Amino acid sequence: MLMVDIEKRLDRYTLKARLQCDNSPLALFGASGAGKSMTLKCIAGIEKPDKGVIQLNDRVLFDSEKKINLPPQKRRVGYLFQEYALFPDMTVSGNIKAGMHKLPKQEREERLRELITRFQLDGMENRRPDTLSGGEKQRVALARIFASSPEVLLLDEPFSSLDTLLKYQLIPYIREIIAVFGGETILVSHDIEEVRRLCPALSVITDGATSTIKDTEALYQQIKSQYETL
Amino acid sequence: MDLYPLFNALRIAAISSVIVFFVGIAASYYIAKAPRIIKGILDVLFTLPLVLPPTVVGYLLLLALGPKRAIGRFFLEAFNIHMTMQWWSAIFAVTVVVFPLMYRTARGAFERFDETLADAGRTLGLSNSYIFWHIRLPSCKQGIIAGVVLSFARALGEYGATSMIAGYTPGKTATVSTAVYQLWRTGNDALAVKWVFINIAISAAVLLVVNYLERPQRRRSSC
Structure with a gap:
C-alpha cells in the first residue's frame, strides 16, 4: 500500500495530492500542467513537498513533521520518465x-x-x-x-512520445508488465482511452488538487455521454 | 634558433591548463548549486580576469607575490624561494588570466545538461558522485574539452601578466610572446617574424580543434 498525502506550493497553485494505491494500478488523470508529474516526482524523492506524508507499506519515505525525507536512491521507486531519460x-x-x-x-x-x-x-x-x-x-x-x-512503479505519460498506432500496440504490453510487476503502480495520463485500458481506478487532478478515487469505467461512460449530447 | 621560448611557453600553458581544468570544473559545478547572491558575486569574480587588462592582473599578482608582499615575503623568508621572476611564476599569471575561459565554457556545458538524466540516475540508486563522473561529465565532455583547448591556446599567447611577474630572461623566463616583443624592440626582425609565424600556426591549429569539438551534435539529450 502506497499512501500519499502531501502539499507543495507551486507558482500557479498549491499541489494537494491525496492518494492511496495498492496492488491494482491507479491512474492520475488530468490536463497537462495540473500537477501530475510533480506528484510523481515527490513520490520518487526528486522534489520535496512542503508538508505531508508519503508511506510505502511500513516504510516512511517522507514525513515533514518527523523530518524524514529519504533520498531517491533509498526509496526503491522506479520512474519511467516521459522522454525515457536514457543515458x-x-x-x-x-x-x-x-x-x-x-x-x-x-x-x-x-x-x-x-x-x-x-x-x-x-x-x-x-x-x-x-x-x-x-x-x-x-x-x-x-x-x-x-x-x-523497484517496489513502486511510476509511469509518466508512457505513450506521449509514441505515435498513435504504436501506442495501441504497446498498451497490452504495458498492461502485462504492470501485472507481472504486481507492486504499487501509478500511471500519469491525460488520455482517458489509455487509462481505461490500463487502470480500473483513477484520481482526477485539477489545478493541483486530486479527487477521491473513482471507477475508471464510470468516468469514461460519463465523459462519453457528455460527448454524445453535444 | 633557440627553441627555449617555445618549450617554456608550452610547459607553462600545459601546467596552467591542467590546473584550470580541475579548478574550472569544480567552480562551474558548485556555482550552479550556490545561493543566488553568492552565485552572482562569484560569477563576476571568476569572469573578471577575462575583461581586465592582463597588466592589472599582473599588478595584483605582484601585490601578493612580490618579495616585499605578504605571500612573497613569507616564501622568501621560510623557504628562500623567490615567487617572481622564475619560469614558473608565469603559471600564476597564465592560470588566472585563462581561468574564465575554462570556467565559462564548462558552466555553459553544465547548464545545458538535462537534469532529468541525473534524476533518473538517482531513482535507479546511483550515488551523486557516480552520476557526476559517469553521466554528467561524459554528457558535457565536448564543452569541457573545448574549454581546455581554448584555455591552452590563450595560455600560449599570454603576454601582459606574464611579462610583469616573470619578466624576460633569455633561457629562463622567455616565452614566445615575450620573445617577440624583445626581438622587435632590439631590432631583430628576422627572428621576430619566425616566432610570429610559429605562434600563428599553433594558434590556428588549436582553433581548428576547438571548431571541430564544438560542431553541433545530433544527439538531443547531451550537451
Missing part, C-alpha cells in the same frame, strides 16, 4: 547495468541477459539510445527500471 553516452547494456551497478559482476551479467530477453532487446546491446526508435527506448527504460528492483 546518452552509455550503450543499451550500459543503461540497464547502471540500474544494478552494486550487484556482483556475475549476477549482474545474468540479470542483464534475463532483462535483454524479457524486453526483446537482443542484438541491440551495444547500440546507443540515439539510434533507437521510440518503442525500443521505452523497452530499454523499462528494463533499466526493473534492473534496480
Whole structure:
C-alpha cells in the first residue's frame, strides 16, 4: 500500500495530492500542467513537498513533521520518465547495468541477459539510445527500471512520445508488465482511452488538487455521454 | 634558433591548463548549486580576469607575490624561494588570466545538461558522485574539452601578466610572446617574424580543434 498525502506550493497553485494505491494500478488523470508529474516526482524523492506524508507499506519515505525525507536512491521507486531519460553516452547494456551497478559482476551479467530477453532487446546491446526508435527506448527504460528492483512503479505519460498506432500496440504490453510487476503502480495520463485500458481506478487532478478515487469505467461512460449530447 | 621560448611557453600553458581544468570544473559545478547572491558575486569574480587588462592582473599578482608582499615575503623568508621572476611564476599569471575561459565554457556545458538524466540516475540508486563522473561529465565532455583547448591556446599567447611577474630572461623566463616583443624592440626582425609565424600556426591549429569539438551534435539529450 502506497499512501500519499502531501502539499507543495507551486507558482500557479498549491499541489494537494491525496492518494492511496495498492496492488491494482491507479491512474492520475488530468490536463497537462495540473500537477501530475510533480506528484510523481515527490513520490520518487526528486522534489520535496512542503508538508505531508508519503508511506510505502511500513516504510516512511517522507514525513515533514518527523523530518524524514529519504533520498531517491533509498526509496526503491522506479520512474519511467516521459522522454525515457536514457543515458546518452552509455550503450543499451550500459543503461540497464547502471540500474544494478552494486550487484556482483556475475549476477549482474545474468540479470542483464534475463532483462535483454524479457524486453526483446537482443542484438541491440551495444547500440546507443540515439539510434533507437521510440518503442525500443521505452523497452530499454523499462528494463533499466526493473534492473534496480523497484517496489513502486511510476509511469509518466508512457505513450506521449509514441505515435498513435504504436501506442495501441504497446498498451497490452504495458498492461502485462504492470501485472507481472504486481507492486504499487501509478500511471500519469491525460488520455482517458489509455487509462481505461490500463487502470480500473483513477484520481482526477485539477489545478493541483486530486479527487477521491473513482471507477475508471464510470468516468469514461460519463465523459462519453457528455460527448454524445453535444 | 633557440627553441627555449617555445618549450617554456608550452610547459607553462600545459601546467596552467591542467590546473584550470580541475579548478574550472569544480567552480562551474558548485556555482550552479550556490545561493543566488553568492552565485552572482562569484560569477563576476571568476569572469573578471577575462575583461581586465592582463597588466592589472599582473599588478595584483605582484601585490601578493612580490618579495616585499605578504605571500612573497613569507616564501622568501621560510623557504628562500623567490615567487617572481622564475619560469614558473608565469603559471600564476597564465592560470588566472585563462581561468574564465575554462570556467565559462564548462558552466555553459553544465547548464545545458538535462537534469532529468541525473534524476533518473538517482531513482535507479546511483550515488551523486557516480552520476557526476559517469553521466554528467561524459554528457558535457565536448564543452569541457573545448574549454581546455581554448584555455591552452590563450595560455600560449599570454603576454601582459606574464611579462610583469616573470619578466624576460633569455633561457629562463622567455616565452614566445615575450620573445617577440624583445626581438622587435632590439631590432631583430628576422627572428621576430619566425616566432610570429610559429605562434600563428599553433594558434590556428588549436582553433581548428576547438571548431571541430564544438560542431553541433545530433544527439538531443547531451550537451
